[in-house]
Amino acid sequence: MKMSQLVGKRIKEDPRDAVTPSHKFILRGGYARQVSTGIFSLLPLGKKIVDRIENVIREEMNRIDGQEVLMPVVLPAELWEESGRYQSVGQELLRFKDRNGKDMLLAMTHEEAVVHLLRTEVNSYKQLPVMLYQIQTKYRDEARARGGLIRVREFTMKDAYSFHTSQDCLVKYYERAHEAYVRIFKRLGMKNVLSIESNSGMMGGKVSHEFMAVSEHGEDTIFVSPDGTYRANREIATAAWKYTKEPAKALQKVHTPGKESIEDVAAFLGLKPENTGKAVFYRDGEDNLIFAMIRGDFEVNETKLGNFLKVPELAFANDEQIRAVGAVPGFASPLDLDRKKVRIVVDRSIAESSNLVVGANEADYHYLNFNFDRDLNGVDVTDIATVREGDPCPVTGAPLQLARGIEVGNIFQLGTKYSESMDCRYLDENGKSHPMIMGCYGIGVGRSMASVIEQSHDDYGPIWPITIAPYEVHLCSLTPNKDGVGETADKIYRDLKNAGIDVIYDDRGEKAGFMFNDADLIGVPFRLIISPKTLAEGKIEFKRRGEKDVILIDLAALVDTVKSAVADEYRKYE
């Protein structure tokens, strides 16, 4: 490719709207352009990278016996009504009507579509297990797209679905898929990707892992033990908290005028937040009230609470709703509540501590010396605490480290959620019908591209791994009108192309600095510089992106040297 013809200009200054490195460089390097919030067009450089990422994914999916298919973006609502998701998924699902008034939607994932396909094509245990995958557009009407390509509304995703006759078979395949994912992210040149335990959320199912590209600009918070044995999303992370119990003292009501917050009460009584019990009121989608109680120094983890209660949505209750169940906001107590009107869920930190300060359900009063075992019975005790940095790892006990990650992929053991509701069944050896057991496996393609930049760039631009770089070699011709430089560069360009090297050739005759800055933004791993300075001695300069060192190579040996350097480079990602 000649730079003089390449569509997509490099931009010298940071675009106003870009904050993260990947967003800046995607725009500055001419990889993509934003069309609307969370909606992008890819320019030739970006399209090329995306194609290469997709090819790596495709090879690895084929390697674990995947069969590629292509399903539509537009689906009829009736398909999603079968699974129940037409109702259960919120505004993230873009719904619309076609000209006949029929309800349609833009698919945000393809469980329904793949089940629709599979249930007519596969009916016998003899045909299972099977995995179908596609690399295709998804649309999610995100409340807030952000960070360039990191969180968008329209995006390309590789989504795969496996079908099995037994949980055992699913688990075995899940492990193969996990291995394939590890290979994919290595081949894509990501430097730090962790597979972590995650919450399975709206997908249903039980076991799931997220693949997190560690980056300070990631949206998810993850906790990792120092030796890496424990890795979990903050949504489900837990810790080996230690509590000590002291002999219970007598319950005592104290006057605490105007002290509503944990900090105020603790300070007023000369105690620490961990000597108090905090009351947090939630309501679920059906307006049932939940009283969550946790030690004053912890925060309630709504995901854990929601999972425990098996409710998809929790919202904070307002003061009116709190009063309606006989509790006093700011001074709420678990002690004198009408259990018919409110469900109490207690965190272990409360059950394992002693002599806590809790509300008295009376304005301006608290109780001293609340002891769970003595004072409260018949309520649920579980872990609803949010892990904090430094809390002890549940496996090793070492202080947990906090990191930010971009979710580039995930894998789920779905089970029979979709096959049961949508009647995707097979006949076993005895002619008996069973729902297929499913797994699903996703990778965000554009997000992967952005994540590679986040993990691999310098002040001047991306440093692409050769496996997904837009080109393998960047050829710069300095002063092409002098001393046969242009002619030599033209010949080298042809020779390298004939040798199977993918070359981008800067034939524009710009100033050296101008070309070098553009080359840095394009981020190709190897650079060749042809100039009168070295050409007089029959030499060409050869350097790596991101390194200062320049090697002089003989013109005669150029093609072989470059070929072997490129081949060596690929080997690093195997």
Next chain:
RNA sequence: CGGGAUGUAGCGCAGUCUGGUUAGCGCGUUUGACUGGGGGUCAAAAGGUCGCAAGUUCGAAUCUUGUCAUCCCGACCA
């Protein structure tokens, strides 16, 4: 949906508080010359309904109201 910010040439910005003839600057673009190893110099040129709408005013980029768009934080999120 809550909080914050920003919309002026392809890009980045100034001008707005305190209204006043023809709206500026840098980069980029086009033409020419000189240059030639980290975004060079000189000269000339093209490029704008100041996000949109209504209002106030003799006069609005500037003041008022509304509206739309974009970004950031939060809420939400396979």
